[in-house]
Amino acid sequence: MESLPVPSVQAMVVATGGADVPPRYLRPEDEAVATDGEAEIPIIDFRRLQLGHDEEMAHMDRACQDWGFFQLINHSVPEHVVDGMKANARGFFELPAETKKQFAQERGQLDGYGQLFVVSEDQKLDWADILFLNTLPVQNRNFRFWPNQLANFRSALDKYSAAVKSIVDFLLVTVANNLGVDPEVIAEKCGIDGIQAVRMNYYPPCVQADKVIGFSPHSDSDLLTLVLQVNEVDGLQIKRNGTWFPVRPLEGAFIVNVGDILQIFTNGRYKSVEHRAVVDTKKERLSIAAFHSPSIHAVVGPLEEMVAHEDEAVYKSIDHDEFMKLFFSSKLEGKSFLDRMKKL
Ligand SMILES: O=C(O)CCC(=O)C(=O)O
């Protein structure tokens, strides 16, 4: 992957006192941060799912079809694991600029500190810095990018990664049951060697918050993403019926969203919904997204059970290598990955 190095937004804001917003960050009027009302996304109770409540399962099925997003409460990840992860994400972005630079992304690698998919000089830039780390399977961990200046960072991320993965594994069992698919089929593709990556997002405040975007509109390319809001500042928005709606995360909840691969697995029954993040005029914002994808051995395509006949499949079936190629080329060319997966 080719990626152009861009300055840290955090460092820029510190240097200028936030007075100056370079043109590369200013969005055209039609992309401006207008919203309408609030989106009360469905709330799913993890404990009730674990107890096998039919109603809760049906509720999640509808949430995945109608919203592509839900809040997960009573998720059973211990508070100290969540708090440990939050403290270390905060701690990383509080390190001196020179220290953070040691973890800067390198050409051809996703891991590290910086910004992903900056490919042209005239591309509008996101008002954010990120730390992206591959976390599972464990042999994907590139510790060269895991900050060692914070005493607990590695163990906090290790614990968080495992806890979130077990939640996702269980949610995928529920997905399978809701779809009438053998849970083993999904477990085989996504369970033991399923891929997980964690992205820590740092959005500095911006004096022209309504003219910049923290995270450009996108859909996630994975199966399921779990987003944790780190501080009290909201910013996530989802697009629904053509309008942007802010999401207000509940205290202690995870925001869960359906990604492109789950839309493909379900042959379009579940929706991978476009979302973005906006920034605050005065306060910084932090969030942590954990992305979950199938193992490198799994074929990405509609599950057999989701298509009665070969010609009913809306999407192609491709192997991991082809998936990676298509994924990167669509990102680099700013094209929709889902469109490219559509059968002609
Ligand atoms: O910052 C957020 O709330 C959303 C982040 C996000 O969409 C992502 O990391 O994919």
Ligand SMILES: [Fe+2]
């Ligand atoms: Fe996202």
